Amino acid sequence: MKDATPQPVLLADYQPYPFVVNEVALAFRLSPSATRVLSRILLAPNPERPGRHDLRLDGGGGLKLIRAAVNGRMLDVTPDAEGVTVAAADLPEGDFAFEAEVEINPAANTTLEGLYMSGGMYCTQCEAQGFRHITFYPDRPDVMAPFRVHVESDMPVLLSNGNPSGSGKGWAEWTDPWKKPAYLFALVAGDLVAVRDRFTTKSGRAVDLAIWVRKGDEDRCAYAMDSLKRSMKWDEDVYGREYDLDVFNIVAVDDFNMGAMENKGLNIFNSKLVLASPETATDGDFERIESVIAHEYFHNWTGNRITCRDWFQLCLKEGLTVFRDQSFTSDMRSAPVKRIDDVLTLRARQFREDMGPLAHPVRPESYIEINNFYTATVYEKGAEVIGMLKRLVGDEGYRKALDLYFDRHDGDAATIEDWLKVFEDATGRDLAQFKRWYTDAGTPRVHVSEAWSDGTYTLTFHQKTPPTPGQDKKPPRVIPIAVGLLNPNGDEVVPTTVLELTEPSQSFRFDGLASRPVPSILRGFSAPVVLERATDQAERAFLLAHDTDPFNKWEAGRALSKDVLTGMIAEGREPSRRLIEALGAVLRDESLDPAFRALCLRLPGEEDLAQALADAGRVPDPAAIHAGREALARAIGTGLSGDLSATYAALESRAPFSPDAAQAGGRALRLACLAFLNRVDGGDRAKALFDSANNMTESAGALGALIDAERGGAAVAAFHARWKDVRLVIDKWFTLQLVHGNPAGAAATARRLADHPDFDWKNPNRFRALMGALAANHAGFHDASGDAYRFYADWLIRLDPVNPQTTARMTTAFETWTRYDADRQALIRDELQRIAAAQGLSRNTGEMVGRMLAAKPA
Ligand SMILES: [Zn+2]
Numbered sequence: 001m002k003d004a005t006p007q008p009v010l011l012a013d014y015q016p017y018p019f020v021v022n023e024v025a026l027a028f029r030l031s032p033s034a035t036r037v038l039s040r041i042l043l044a045p046n047p048e049r050p051g052r053h054d055l056r057l058d059g060g061g062g063l064k065l066i067r068a069a070v071n072g073r074m075l076d077v078t079p080d081a082e083g084v085t086v087a088a089a090d091l092p093e094g095d096f097a098f099e100a101e102v103e104i105n106p107a108a109n110t111t112l113e114g115l116y117m118s119g120g121m122y123c124t125q126c127e128a129q130g131f132r133h134i135t136f137y138p139d140r141p142d143v144m145a146p147f148r149v150h151v152e153s154d155m156p157v158l159l160s161n162g163n164p165s166g167s168g169k170g171w172a173e174w175t176d177p178w179k180k181p182a183y184l185f186a187l188v189a190g191d192l193v194a195v196r197d198r199f200t201t202k203s204g205r206a207v208d209l210a211i212w213v214r215k216g217d218e219d220r221c222a223y224a225m226d227s228l229k230r231s232m233k234w235d236e237d238v239y240g241r242e243y244d245l246d247v248f249n250i251v252a253v254d255d256f257n258m259g260a261m262e263n264k265g266l267n268i269f270n271s272k273l274v275l276a277s278p279e280t281a282t283d284g285d286f287e288r289i290e291s292v293i294a295h296e297y298f299h300n301w302t303g304n305r306i307t308c309r310d311w312f313q314l315c316l317k318e319g320l321t322v323f324r325d326q327s328f329t330s331d332m333r334s335a336p337v338k339r340i341d342d343v344l345t346l347r348a349r350q351f352r353e354d355m356g357p358l359a360h361p362v363r364p365e366s367y368i369e370i371n372n373f374y375t376a377t378v379y380e381k382g383a384e385v386i387g388m389l390k391r392l393v394g395d396e397g398y399r400k401a402l403d404l405y406f407d408r409h410d411g412d413a414a415t416i417e418d419w420l421k422v423f424e425d426a427t428g429r430d431l432a433q434f435k436r437w438y439t440d441a442g443t444p445r446v447h448v449s450e451a452w453s454d455g456t457y458t459l460t461f462h463q464k465t466p467p468t469p470g471q472d473k474k475p476p477r478v479i480p481i482a483v484g485l486l487n488p489n490g491d492e493v494v495p496t497t498v499l500e501l502t503e504p505s506q507s508f509r510f511d512g513l514a515s516r517p518v519p520s521i522l523r524g525f526s527a528p529v530v531l532e533r534a535t536d537q538a539e540r541a542f543l544l545a546h547d548t549d550p551f552n553k554w555e556a557g558r559a560l561s562k563d564v565l566t567g568m569i570a571e572g573r574e575p576s577r578r579l580i581e582a583l584g585a586v587l588r589d590e591s592l593d594p595a596f597r598a599l600c601l602r603l604p605g606e607e608d609l610a611q612a613l614a615d616a617g618r619v620p621d622p623a624a625i626h627a628g629r630e631a632l633a634r635a636i637g638t639g640l641s642g643d644l645s646a647t648y649a650a651l652e653s654r655a656p657f658s659p660d661a662a663q664a665g666g667r668a669l670r671l672a673c674l675a676f677l678n679r680v681d682g683g684d685r686a687k688a689l690f691d692s693a694n695n696m697t698e699s700a701g702a703l704g705a706l707i708d709a710e711r712g713g714a715a716v717a718a719f720h721a722r723w724k725d726v727r728l729v730i731d732k733w734f735t736l737q738l739v740h741g742n743p744a745g746a747a748a749t750a751r752r753l754a755d756h757p758d759f760d761w762k763n764p765n766r767f768r769a770l771m772g773a774l775a776a777n778h779a780g781f782h783d784a785s786g787d788a789y790r791f792y793a794d795w796l797i798r799l800d801p802v803n804p805q806t807t808a809r810m811t812t813a814f815e816t817w818t819r820y821d822a823d824r825q826a827l828i829r830d831e832l833q834r835i836a837a838a839q840g841l842s843r844n845t846g847e848m849v850g851r852m853l854a855a856k857p858a
Pocket of ligand 1: 317
């Protein structure tokens, strides 16, 4: 039998569920290969859907139905592949109870959706549609109900959502008073230990906090706990939101498809986003832990108390919660550094998506597999859209709108229309045109030209959004452009002003100026657009030296580096003295935050340069890009060797380790210096640092540098020997060997590492540590032989039947395929077709590969 072609789900087809669920009671008898799940669901007709309706419950193929009953009367029903239907004629009028007993096999569940086992413990992942693999249920976010959960197991720790409401030997009961959709359900049972703390909310509720980990990991939870308490306090102070249960539990799990999950009162985390100590975690890991702990906690209001009506509205919870976690990190650390980091991520992931075959609106209108829409567009661009809204209505308007949102929609499953309406009602602003940010895909290109006469300076903007799959015509959007003007002597003559573009073409005048100013446009990256402006390297160097807006100061240096690099790569030009001198001035400027200086010194990545070349109408050559970037790094290492050495030496820290922003910034700058010095000292400093490092940031940084200098051998072995029992560090060991070193050998290294006994390929972290790192090595992955493409596709085909979700996500390594030369396009197309033809390919992967193959080569 062959599967029918999967049909897309359409936003336009939305209808409320014909029933409301008033209460859910679940009982689990856990057993690795035969878990019994008993459910009792109290339903009533939904007045929004008058008439008699069949009861349709979702339920995946892994469910074995033992019995089902309505109001105690046994039903004779046979589930199909996607669920079970009880005919309207078999249902009483009015309220009724549906009961079912099913059997499931968590030990055989490798997809990591629903109830599965990880390292001997039971855990769940239900977003987006995992609950239907646990029992029959209306598995959609607009069906919300209070849950009571009874768990029986010989595991010592039994957890679920809400508050504990009873326990004894071999059983525990949990009651969640807040109604929630099934995707927020969670259950954990395992041999775990808790690291405990307590938080008192501003109205005086005492909350018991616990982070549950395996024995031996307790000493790596302190930073996550501290981050949690700061998040709880921040949400009270900044958004007026308090926590609403007596307990808040976090569990660390090794096998997890995503970063973490905001299940009500029981967050489940990928262990890499909880466990950290100075010896095992880098500064980047600490920062990510802080931000993801905050993100999942913030969902308690933006996602859980107010959820999404349907999965098309995913950005309602994700865009807003990313925006909130970004604001939190800005407040905890350096706001300019955070903004630059976020824009780097946005450009690397979302702009790339928006320009390719996988482009879709922040609120998509159709999907085949919703798991494929947990994308940078929904998350990161969704957050940018909220940042723009805030810029347009001001801080006060934003706070009023958010207060109204929480008041009006608490307990609701809401939509983007509801969200925009609170802004309209709170501020009086018409957001009809602004809504296009949600409905239209693609990154607008904003071209700017300028004119100067008699003290009047005019900026003229043209906006245009290129076509994306399924959307050819793009009407103009509302684009807030923050602008400041500088005098030629570097003084600011017009402070930051927000201009609102609403037309395809629009001019803005600045009068009464004494001399022609230098403009600083799109300050703070005030809108997620590509700014096109003809300018020269002298002006970029001027802005790098003088701009008062830290984002644009960095941006000027970045643009200057890109200009120089693309000239070197495409036209064989020499490294620019002007750039090297400008970077030297930044390096020496001790009035600047070290973390900021480190960002200014970081050269644009190879992927970024490939996109810049493609934007300029050239076909990127990955080997030439790598060589050009290496040549510039060497020239900087030589040209600034005195300053780099002095800074490197001065930043050697003797203070006890702290993961705080100040120390982390010092280490970031020191490693940025090392990256250049390493090209001229043959790896001597890296060797000394590797031998002396007392923290993972420097240890991993030094190891990467040694591999770059082709002196990795002994250090690679020593690193493995030291950390062989710490999974998260061994993940780094795999990754470092693939993102560093000569790219010509990357595919061979990947093949060798895939044979290593530690390559536990069914673990998503480990799979990504190897395969994701290979794809991130631009020149290595795109080696002209096509060897890396073949190897990568072989592994995707192997992983797909085991874990379709992770496989589908990792196909995006190929999303830029039409950007390259005809030979590489042919090689990649062959691999995509080979994946598409794989026996029993999942719906997840099939959808992704199909969308990519539909792209027209440039
Ligand atoms: Zn989220």
